[in-house]
Amino acid sequence: MIKLRVNEKSIEVNNDFNILQLLNQINSPQDGIAVAVNNTIVVKNSWESKTLLENDTVLIIQATQGG
Template identity: 50%
Template structure:
């Protein structure tokens, strides 16, 4: 197990988890969001390849409608 911070909350996850798996595990949609790891935006095309590391700070930003 490793510990990451997801939207400033500590979370224990298995090793070798990528962004797509984390989003599925935490019930986030795959569209309409942006993901940053340690303040670096990760392109959606890299979500399957980007493995999370112990201590990573993950920020998930979900688009909202309004006006």
């Protein structure tokens, strides 16, 4: 198990966990969001290949409409 910070909350996940698995585990939508790992945006087509590491900081931002 490894520890991550996801939107300011500490969670534990399995080793070799990727962003897509993380989104599924926390029941996050996969459309209309942006994901950054350690302050670097990760493009959506890399979510399945981007493996998370111990103490990574993940920020998930939901797009909103407004004017």
